[in-house]
Amino acid sequence: xxxxxxxxxxxxxRPVIREAISEALAELVSGEQAPTLVDRAGLxxxxxxxxxxxxxxxADGAPTVMLGDSPRFRVDDVVDxxxxxxxxx
Numbered sequence: 001x002x003x004x005x006x007x008x009x010x011x012x013x014r015p016v017i018r019e020a021i022s023e024a025l026a027e028l029v030s031g032e033q034a035p036t037l038v039d040r041a042g043l044x045x046x047x048x049x050x051x052x053x054x055x056x057x058x059a060d061g062a063p064t065v066m067l068g069d070s071p072r073f074r075v076d077d078v079v080d081x082x083x084x085x086x087x088x089x
Contacts, residue, residue, distance in 0.1 A: 036074070036075075037067070037072035037074060038072065038073050038074075038075060039070065039071070039072060039073075040054045040055070040071065042073070043075060043078060046075045047075075047078070047079075054073075057078070057082075058071060062078050062081055062082075063077040063081050
């Protein structure tokens with residue numbers, strides 16, 4: 001790097017980044033992984049239903065995570081939502 005300020009910043013950030021990566025890897029190793037996100041087809045398969053039912057559930061307010069323009073779902077969240085509404089997964 002030609003910019004001494006940028007070089008100093010990069011050097012100062014190196015241990016912070018290393019620590020953050022170590023913590024994230026430790027969580028993965030300990031089994032505390034983030035819930036898996038599935039697309040509409042994955043949710044339909046997990047629930048044993050059709051894509052049109054998934055679309056209807058989404059329109060009714062099923063918990064959805066948007067990745068750009070693409071809806072994704074945490075299966076456990078949707079199942080909990082269905083149970084709370086008195087529905088069955």
